[in-house]
Amino acid sequence: MRRILIAVVLAIVATVMAGCAASPPPVSERVQKYYDENVASKPSAAPTAQPVTFTAVGDSVTEGDSPDFNGGKTGALSWVSHMPAGTKFVGGWAKHGSTTDAMTAGVKAQPAEVLVMMAGTNDVLAGVPFGKSAANLIAIVKTVGAKRVLISAIPPLDSDPAAATAYNTKLQALSAQQGWAFVDSMAGVRKGDTYAPGMTTDGVHPTLPGVNAISAVLAKAVKG
Numbered sequence: 001m002r003r004i005l006i007a008v009v010l011a012i013v014a015t016v017m018a019g020c021a022a023s024p025p026p027v028s029e030r031v032q033k034y035y036d037e038n039v040a041s042k043p044s045a046a047p048t049a050q051p052v053t054f055t056a057v058g059d060s061v062t063e064g065d066s067p068d069f070n071g072g073k074t075g076a077l078s079w080v081s082h083m084p085a086g087t088k089f090v091g092g093w094a095k096h097g098s099t100t101d102a103m104t105a106g107v108k109a110q111p112a113e114v115l116v117m118m119a120g121t122n123d124v125l126a127g128v129p130f131g132k133s134a135a136n137l138i139a140i141v142k143t144v145g146a147k148r149v150l151i152s153a154i155p156p157l158d159s160d161p162a163a164a165t166a167y168n169t170k171l172q173a174l175s176a177q178q179g180w181a182f183v184d185s186m187a188g189v190r191k192g193d194t195y196a197p198g199m200t201t202d203g204v205h206p207t208l209p210g211v212n213a214i215s216a217v218l219a220k221a222v223k224g
Contacts, residue, residue: 001161005130008130012112013214016100019065021048023171024190026189044166049086051085051086051087051088052086052087052088052096052113052114052222052223052224053087053088053089053090053111053112053113053114054087054088054089054090054112054113054114054115054146054222055089055090055091055092055110055114055115055116055144055146056080056089056092056093056094056115056116056117056118057092057093057094057103057107057115057116057117057118057119057140057144058092058094058098058103058105058118058119058152059094059095059096059097059098059099059103059118059119059121059122060094060095060096060098060121060204061077061079061092061118061121061154061155061205061206061214062080062092062118063094063095063096064076064077064078064079064081064211065077065078066078066080066081066094067183069092069093069094069095070091070092070093070094070095070106071090072089072091072143073133074089075080076208077205077206077208077211078094078211079094079185079211079214079215079218080215081215082211082212082215082216083218083219084219086219086223087219087222087223090110090111090112091110091112092107092110093106093107093108097122098122099122099123099126099128100119100120100123100128100132100133100136100137100140101128101132101136103119103136103140104136104139104140104143107140107143107144108143108144109143109144109145110144110145110146112144112146113146113147113148114146114148114149114150114222114224115141115146115148115149115150116150116152116218116221116222117137117149117150117151117152118152118153118154118185119133119136119137119138119139119140119154120133121152121154121155121157121164121204122162123167124154124157124160124164124167125157130167130170133167134170134174136179137151137174141178141180144186148181148224149179149180149181150180150181150182150183150218150221150222151171151175151180151181151182151183152183152184152185152186152214152218153168153171153172153182153183153184153186153197154167154168154171154186155186155189155200155204155205155206156186156189156190156193156194156195156200156203157203157204158195158200158203158204159193159203159204161192161193162193164193165180165193168184181221183217183218183221184217185214185218185221186214188210188213188214188216188217189206189210189213189214194209195210198210199213
C-alpha cells in the first residue's frame with residue numbers, strides 16, 4: 001500500500017513539473033501592456049553615421065587667419081572652421097601667397113576620404129601657365145591619396161576678373177578630364193565676375209559672411 005501511495009505522489013509531482021515547463025506563469029495585463037507599448041513596438045536604434053573625413057589644400061583663402069593651419073589649428077576666416085557636423089577635418093596644407101608649386105612641395109599623404117583643393121589664385125597673379133598649374137594639381141592629388149577629389153573654383157579677382165574666370169573654366173575642364181568633382185564654391189560670393197558687395201575685404205579675400213557662404217557649398221560637396 002505504501003509503495004502505491006509513493007508511486008501516486010511521484011506521478012502527481014511529475015505532472016506538475018511537466019505543466020510548469022510547458023506553460024510559464026501568466027503575465028499580468030499591466031506588464032503585457034507596458035511591454036507592447038514600450039518594448040515590442042520600439043524601433044531598433046539606427047547605427048550612428050561616421051563623419052566624412054576631409055583634408056584641404058590651398059592658399060590664403062583656405063588658411064584665413066589660422067594660427068597654425070598645417071598643425072591643425074584653424075581660424076575663423078578659414079572655411080574649414082565652418083564645416084558642419086557630419087564632416088571631420090583631419091589636417092592639410094595651406095599658406096598665404098602660395099602657388100601650386102609651393103603646395104606640391106609642401107603637401108603630404110593624408111588619411112582622408114575627401115581632398116578639397118582651392119588652388120591657383122597666386123598662379124594667376126604670377127602669370128604661371130595653366131599647363132604648369134595643371135601638372136602641379138595632378139601631382140598634389142597623387143601625393144594626398146584621398147578617395148574623392150573636390151576641386152574648388154578660385155575666388156574672384158576684382159583687379160582682373162577675366163583672368164580668374166578663364167582659370168576656373170580651364171580648371172573645370174581639367175577636373176572632368178581627371179575624374180575629379182569641380183565645385184563652384186564661390187557662387188554665393190560672386191556677382192558677375194567680381195565679388196558681391198560685402199563679400200570681400202580687398203577684392204581677393206572673402207569676409208566672414210563670404211567664408212560662411214563658401215563653406216556651405218563645400219560642406220554639401222564633401223558629404224556627397
